[in-house]
Amino acid sequence: MRILLAEDDAMLGDGLRAGLRQAGFQVDWVRDGMAAERELASGVYAAGVLDLGLPLKDGLDVLKDLRARKIDTPILVLTARDAVPDRVVGLDTGADDYVVKPVDLNELAARLRSLVRRSVGQLQETICSAGVELDPAARSVTCNGETVPLSTREYDLLHALMRNTGRVLSREQLEQQMYSWGHEVESNAIEVHIHHLRRKLGPELIQTVRGVGYMVQREPSGA
Amino acid sequence: MNTAPRQPSLQNRLLLLVLGFAVAVWLGAAVITWRDAQHELDELLDGHLAQAAALLLVQAQGDHDDVSDTPVLHKYAPQVVFQVFVEGQLITRSSNAGQQPMADQVEGFSTVRREDGALWRVVATHEKHHDVTVLVGEKIASRQSILWALMRSLLQPLLYALPLFALGLWWSVRKGLAPIRALRDTLERRAPNTAEPVSLTGMPRELQPLVQTLNGLLERIDHMVQNERRFTADAAHELRTPIAAIRAQAQVALGAGDDVAERTHALQTTLAGCDRASRLVDQLLTLARLEASPDTKPAAVDLSAVARRVAGELVHTALNRKQEISVLADAPCAVAANEVLLGVLVRNLVDNALRYSPSGARVEVAVHTDAQGAHLQVQDSGPGMSDEAIGHLGERFFRVLGNEQPGSGLGWSIVRRLLAVFGAEAQIGRSAELGGLSVAVHWPAVAPKTE
Numbered sequence: 144m145r146i147l148l149a150e151d152d153a154m155l156g157d158g159l160r161a162g163l164r165q166a167g168f169q170v171d172w173v174r175d176g177m178a179a180e181r182e183l184a185s186g187v188y189a190a191g192v193l194d195l196g197l198p199l200k201d202g203l204d205v206l207k208d209l210r211a212r213k214i215d216t217p218i219l220v221l222t223a224r225d226a227v228p229d230r231v232v233g234l235d236t237g238a239d240d241y242v243v244k245p246v247d248l249n250e251l252a253a254r255l256r257s258l259v260r261r262s263v264g265q266l267q268e269t270i271c272s273a274g275v276e277l278d279p280a281a282r283s284v285t286c287n288g289e290t291v292p293l294s295t296r297e298y299d300l301l302h303a304l305m306r307n308t309g310r311v312l313s314r315e316q317l318e319q320q321m322y323s324w325g326h327e328v329e330s331n332a333i334e335v336h337i338h339h340l341r342r343k344l345g346p347e348l349i350q351t352v353r354g355v356g357y358m359v360q361r362e363p364s365g366a
Numbered sequence: 367m368n369t370a371p372r373q374p375s376l377q378n379r380l381l382l383l384v385l386g387f388a389v390a391v392w393l394g395a396a397v398i399t400w401r402d403a404q405h406e407l408d409e410l411l412d413g414h415l416a417q418a419a420a421l422l423l424v425q426a427q428g429d430h431d432d433v434s435d436t437p438v439l440h441k442y443a444p445q446v447v448f449q450v451f452v453e454g455q456l457i458t459r460s461s462n463a464g465q466q467p468m469a470d471q472v473e474g475f476s477t478v479r480r481e482d483g484a485l486w487r488v489v490a491t492h493e494k495h496h497d498v499t500v501l502v503g504e505k506i507a508s509r510q511s512i513l514w515a516l517m518r519s520l521l522q523p524l525l526y527a528l529p530l531f532a533l534g535l536w537w538s539v540r541k542g543l544a545p546i547r548a549l550r551d552t553l554e555r556r557a558p559n560t561a562e563p564v565s566l567t568g569m570p571r572e573l574q575p576l577v578q579t580l581n582g583l584l585e586r587i588d589h590m591v592q593n594e595r596r597f598t599a600d601a602a603h604e605l606r607t608p609i610a611a612i613r614a615q616a617q618v619a620l621g622a623g624d625d626v627a628e629r630t631h632a633l634q635t636t637l638a639g640c641d642r643a644s645r646l647v648d649q650l651l652t653l654a655r656l657e658a659s660p661d662t663k664p665a666a667v668d669l670s671a672v673a674r675r676v677a678g679e680l681v682h683t684a685l686n687r688k689q690e691i692s693v694l695a696d697a698p699c700a701v702a703a704n705e706v707l708l709g710v711l712v713r714n715l716v717d718n719a720l721r722y723s724p725s726g727a728r729v730e731v732a733v734h735t736d737a738q739g740a741h742l743q744v745q746d747s748g749p750g751m752s753d754e755a756i757g758h759l760g761e762r763f764f765r766v767l768g769n770e771q772p773g774s775g776l777g778w779s780i781v782r783r784l785l786a787v788f789g790a791e792a793q794i795g796r797s798a799e800l801g802g803l804s805v806a807v808h809w810p811a812v813a814p815k816t817e
Contacts, residue, residue, distance in 0.1 A: 152608075155614060223604070245612075
């Protein structure tokens, strides 16, 4: 999952980026409000972590403007402003979660996963389709009850597809969701990872929609 | 409230004073009346005694055949006694008079103790021609009882009136002190965190200065509380970020697993975060102390010596960053300041110059005196600051954008506060010689204060 981190403090930003990467997120880090708004508006991020006291543009203004532009990327506000009125304003302005510094990295990661899950209308922690079950918290995948070892990229690709069951994702969309800045993406990387996933999990899970992209079928309701 | 030692009451004090004074006046009046009445009574009764003696004397010149006892005609008669002697022989006497003359003297008034043990007022008169001596006496005690009756009728109503008077006085005093109680109630009803001044309308003239002083005090307290509150909020806010950073980095180090490079980096950043947090705490405390007690006694301090000392302390920091500090402060330069605070000021300026200048930069500290006063200049060869950024300096927690150095902007708040305490001014601009930031602090030359 690709996350945008907007934090102006060098030391904290560095720690959060490293910690969220350890938790399996792809993290891009911006240090001012203008950059945060620009990047979050691009729509490639599964969620954003937004500090409020940002230079150039205050985090609350960023949030307000994003919501005014109907950009509904889940945003977790991470701030030192702990007063109840601040929280209320933050949540009312459009924040999906409000966390006061300092925060436990595991908790932050869990909250982000929860935000992303809810943003795609998924209630359970794990995602199932065609006998394959993906657990974002444990970053584990089972096929018919048996654990299947996946590489980081394979897992990220599968997670992106299963998070968007029933939706066709283009190669570019998948790349944007999987790779943070500074990663060279080879042109056939997605095809290679899809190939490996089909070998490990069976050919019927991921469908190719010719000329458009790839899709994981939505599990029939009531399952 | 504390009730252990009995608090003096204004109302009781007034009541006792007025009541005591009234009673004293009454007593004084009673004593004067007593003495007056006694004097008048003595005059009157002595007159009567003399009159009676004269009558007896006239009568005795007529006949003195035999000794006779006069009958008792009035219940007060036993209180009166008389004896008539002719040629030394007792010829007439009242029934309660003895054989011997009551008094030794032959003319005038005297007070004697008779055989019955009581004191008597006796008047004697003598007629030489017939050698008649008349003695008329009256019991002093009867005079006293008349006086007492007189005084009783005079004082009794006052005695009954006293409690009534006290009650009325109590009510009046209570009524008169009502504004004080009203003020107390107003103060009691105040919410503990309001700074609203107490209204002066309808306040008695005597209480106005008190309430004005109180309002001034409230205002000062409110100012202090606001400062304190803002400071606490700022401090909490500003400490959260480094603590969050320390926490995140420590957690990253724990989760780094086999990645030695990542763990080392995270641990080093954790340490740097601790240094940063402790520096922030130092700065916050300095600022808090400055704001709590801004009136530190200034004395003549040698600015050059302070500059040299501070530069010496920071040389190590500069060497670590491969920076160079030079000090041009040879001549002593006395300024009116507190030595410790002056050290804090110079340290902040030099520390800022080092902190925000790159490795290899030069920092120059210069002190000199001229006709305008004392000058301290700290300049560096760093990137300097834009005019806009200079305008924001000293706002708490303002930091120059894009600066990698951890900082809180508190250093400048401290500098600005100290300048105000010292009565010095600072000019911030671009250094002509070194190209970076230049801070010139100027102490105006003042004639020694004559107080």
